Amino acid sequence: MEKEILYEGPDISYHNGNVDIKRVRDAGCGRVGIRAGYGKNNVDQKYVVNALACYNLGVAVLLYWFSYACNVAMAVGEAGYAIAQAAKYWKRCPIAFDFEYDSVNYARKNGVAVTKALATDMAIAFLQRVEEAGYVPVIYTNRDYLRNYFDMDRIAAALGTVYVWYARYTSALPEGEKAIADVWQYSSTGRLAGVTGNVDMNRFYTDFSGNTVPAEREDRCNLNIKSFQAAANADGYRDADGKPLAEDGIDGPKTQYVRRQIALQAKKSGGRYVAGSTGAVVGWWQTRCNEILGHSQAVDKRYGPTSRTETMAVQRKLSLKVDGIAGYNSIQAAFYN
Structure with missing residues (x-):
C-alpha cells in the first residue's frame, strides 16, 4: 500500500541563520525540525529563538541532538541535555539521536573506532533515556548507517517502538526504504519561504501530533x-x-x-x-x-x-x-x- 505523505517541513539550526517561523508555518509546513544542540551540552545558538517562535505560534517540532558521543555514558548525557532543552517548551515531543559521519570522525580523533555494536549501544542508550523521560524516540539515519552502524533489529527490540528519520536525497524512495521511513529527509537544497538559502526538507509519513504536548511555562524577563x-x-x-x-x-x-x-x-x-x-x-x-x-x-x-x-x-x-x-x-x- 502506498505510504501517504501527511505533510512536509524543514529542519533548521544555527547554520540557517534567522528563520521566520511564521512564514514557514504559513507556507503549509506541518512540523519543523530544530537542532536543540550538539555534543556535551552545547545548545544550538538559534535554539531558543526557533523553539520559542514555534511554541508561541503553535508550530509542531521534531527536536534533534547532534551526537559526539564516544561511549554509552556520553550518549546518555547527550540525551539528558536534549531533554532539558525540550522541557523548556514541550512536555512531550519527538527527540532524535543524530549520529553522523562527523560523529565518527570526532570519535576517531579521540582514539575511538566506532563499530556497529558501539553505535547501536549508544543509540539505544540515548533513545531509552529519551523514552524514560516521556519523549518520543527517533533515530536519524541513512542507507549506509543502516548497513554499517545501526542494528535496527536490536534497537527496535530494546525500545519496542522507535521512529526512523531517514535521509536520502533522491526524487523517490525505493519501496523497501520507504517502508522503514517515518520521516524522509529528501533534500538538503530545498527552498522555503522564511528561510534564506538552502534548507533541509522532510516528508512526514507518521503524524506525531498525539505525541506533542506543549509545556506550561512562564515567560522570563529578558x-x-x-x-x-x-x-x-x-x-x-x-x-x-x-x-x-x-x-x-x-x-x-x-x-x-x-x-x-x-x-x-x-x-x-x-x-x-x-x-x-x-x-x-x-x-x-x-x-x-x-x-x-x-x-x-x-x-x-x-x-x-x-x-x-x-x-x-x-x-x-x-x-x-x-x-x-x-x-x-x-x-x-x-x-x-
Whole structure:
C-alpha cells in the first residue's frame, strides 16, 4: 500500500541563520525540525529563538541532538541535555539521536573506532533515556548507517517502538526504504519561504501530533527586551491601544506592534550618510551593537554613518538582511543574541 505523505517541513539550526517561523508555518509546513544542540551540552545558538517562535505560534517540532558521543555514558548525557532543552517548551515531543559521519570522525580523533555494536549501544542508550523521560524516540539515519552502524533489529527490540528519520536525497524512495521511513529527509537544497538559502526538507509519513504536548511555562524577563521597552516608552512609542509598553521583558504582541513602527537608519545628504534617527531606542541599539560585536561605538543616540556600519556588521554576524536599517527583525535578533 502506498505510504501517504501527511505533510512536509524543514529542519533548521544555527547554520540557517534567522528563520521566520511564521512564514514557514504559513507556507503549509506541518512540523519543523530544530537542532536543540550538539555534543556535551552545547545548545544550538538559534535554539531558543526557533523553539520559542514555534511554541508561541503553535508550530509542531521534531527536536534533534547532534551526537559526539564516544561511549554509552556520553550518549546518555547527550540525551539528558536534549531533554532539558525540550522541557523548556514541550512536555512531550519527538527527540532524535543524530549520529553522523562527523560523529565518527570526532570519535576517531579521540582514539575511538566506532563499530556497529558501539553505535547501536549508544543509540539505544540515548533513545531509552529519551523514552524514560516521556519523549518520543527517533533515530536519524541513512542507507549506509543502516548497513554499517545501526542494528535496527536490536534497537527496535530494546525500545519496542522507535521512529526512523531517514535521509536520502533522491526524487523517490525505493519501496523497501520507504517502508522503514517515518520521516524522509529528501533534500538538503530545498527552498522555503522564511528561510534564506538552502534548507533541509522532510516528508512526514507518521503524524506525531498525539505525541506533542506543549509545556506550561512562564515567560522570563529578558533584560534586553526590558531595556528596549523602556527606551521605546521614552521615545513616545505606544501600543495599538495608545498606551506605553509594560516594561516586563517579554516580547509579546504589544511590544511586537511597537517594533513594527521602528526603522532606525541614517539619511543621505550630499552623497554621504549623516545622522538620521535619534532618541533612546537608537541609544539602546548602539549599546546592543557594541555588546554583540565587542566594539565601542559612541552611544550618542544619533544614528549616523558609524551606527549604519555597525548595524551592517551585526546583520552579517546574525545572518540578517544586510541593509543598514535596524527594524523589526534586527531588533528581534538583538533581543536573543
